[in-house]
Amino acid sequence: MQVIVRDNNVEQAIRVLKKKLQREGVFKQMKAHATYEKPSERRNRQKAQAIKRHRKYVRKQMKRDGLIPGAGR
Structure with missing residues (x-):
């Protein structure tokens, strides 16, 4: 990752780096x-992430099909 420092403005370069x-x-x-994460906590977190991804996918598909209002094309 590379950040260009312009006019010796290090503070701005640090902000850009943090954002990247x-x-x-x-x-x-x-x-x-x-920190250590117990295997059961890891499974629960991964399962919750999978559910969240699936709900997002279904929501996008419903918007695409016009079943729920959204950012229309």
Whole structure:
């Protein structure tokens, strides 16, 4: 990852770097690896994430089919 510092404005470059790291999910990954997660907690988290992904997929499909109002094309 690369950030260009313009006019010796380091503060702005740091803000840009933090935003890029946030988008990449580095902070979330660091937080996840900071503490031990029990296998049962990991399974529960992964199952909840899978349910969330599935609901998002179904919601998008329903919008696409015109069953619920949304950002129309």
